[in-house]
Amino acid sequence: MTDQAADTTTNNVVVSNFIRSRMDEDCANKTYSDTIATRFPPEPNGFLHFGHAKSIFLNFGLAQDYAAQCPKSHCNLRFDDTNPTKEETEYVDAIREDVAWLGFDTQGQALYASDYFERLYHCAEQLIQTGLAYVDSQDSESLRAKRGTLTEAGTNSPYRDRSIEENLDLFRRMRAGEFPDGAHILRAKIDMASPNMNMRDPAIYRIRHAHHHRTGDAWCIYPMYDFAHCVSDAIEGISHSLCTLEFADHRPLYEWFLGQLAELGEFKRPLPQQIEFSRLNLTYVVLSKRKLIQLVTGGHVDGWDDPRLPTLKGARRRGFTLQGFKLFADRIGISKSDSLIDYQVLEDCMREDLNERAERRVAVLDPIKLILSNFPENHAEPCLAPNHPHHPDLGKREIQLTRELWIEREDFMIEPSKGFFRLTPGKEVRLRYGYIVKCTGFDVNDNGQITCVYAEYDPTTKSGTPGSEARKVKGNIHWLSCAHSVPAEIRLYDRLFNSPNPGGRQAGDAPEQTRDFLDDLNPNAKHIQIGRVEPALAQCQRESCYQFERNGYFVADQFDHSTSKPVFNRTVTLRDTWSKN
């Protein structure tokens, strides 16, 4: 790949959105002095996926952009690790790699909500001491029963009016490990009749005798998201806490906690503000953590970095590029409306980036032999092929033409269908960068399969020689010399699901029929075959991207490619307006 064109994806005009509008205002008013501070707060309990990429570009991108006006702007990578039963270090490492891969250098700085456990605990005691939090000793069933429903108010807990002293004592003993899991929880005392379920005395702390990936066994009580997140934001001086729409109902609680703690002198105003935007929805893809896990553990894919998966690890292996993702993020924009982006948009972004940056090479994916019967044996004719049609400065390379060649099986048809203008008996076609050849015959085996095609070349028509352009032929096919090419494993990937809405309703479904998203799995999403490639391709570095002319964009596999066993994954095909009809 070249990097001279790497900036072509960054010349996009910045489109305004409601978050930028807010930030513009806050910048102009110096609300947060000279800072726009955001954060990307993944929970380390799974791998990052395409949806996270949108959030990463949003949060890190905004901080980067606003640094021009507000020089102290920055974005923190913070692990939201408040639930020890679900989180693991391996995810932390994987997430850090993914963030770095998307181009955001956190200078080795990763922050953790767990670093704030002591401060969080202190804040909780402050709330207790002000009568704003209490220890509830009901079991989870009665807690649920008393919460009310969406249309009915909840009822107060019998423990709601415990004295401050008792609450403090109980909470301290919770921390000391005197109680088993579930014996008590600490709740905020707000309003059991609130129409917003989140305000009905939400839990702040729960007892979990579990080993935490960073704090070990130091704690047996852990803060809940609603409490930990806003306090972490305040501690870090986050100005704009961006999250997805489903957290909009939590905003009053976010503001309640921070407002109360500010009153208590724990935090200074201005406080961070939560702003919600709509999450990414993509056709032909599942992005829910639960479903992704099911695909991996159920053996439907080959692991978290399977190129068919919408994980960042999978995308990287597939050959998707960070520039392509950036293009995608810019293209889909940010708003609050529920959107469903066509998967093709993502593919197009990858094509657009790769078209500009990937050098061209020749590969024959599904080879059949072509013999030029009038071509001298034991002769190799060097043909010049440009490495990139738009960048002559990238030079040309030689491809050897010989009597026996490999061509693409689909470039030959005995009985041409309408509109087919590649090789067909009696017709001419140009061997790209070589000569015009005329098909003279073919062999078929007992199964009716074509085994060999014969043609005669016209020595006066070599590409690049004077007069070679005199004769125009419409067909132009790629080829590789049998003697001057090497075998390579070619992994052809396609969409993982057949349905734009995996597991969703489809036309013809009975009214009550429910479908499993696994039923929509595309069994042909992965196809491995042995093709032929230019010899030099075996020497390329892993993760090198190329356009295999007329075939698509391919990447040398991140793990399996080697000089002795070249392996290329198809990132995405070229646009094809012909097969589309």
Next chain:
RNA sequence: UGGGCCGUCGCCAAGUUGGUUAAGGCACUGGGUUUUGAUCCCAGCAUACCUAGGUUCGAAUCCUAGCGGCCCAGCCA
């Protein structure tokens, strides 16, 4: 008659302190270039902003009433 959010071209998405012919991108269509049926270039593409009323000289932008969609009842995030 629980609460919150959303509804602008096939898909996204500006515009929403009311003011000429409703940005832009993608897709699509037509034309040109082309030794990738690729790329690239040019042109076209919402009398219309969920619907119905209303206010106004003037509304996608304000008001009223509807309709449709998403989210919330974890000691998950």
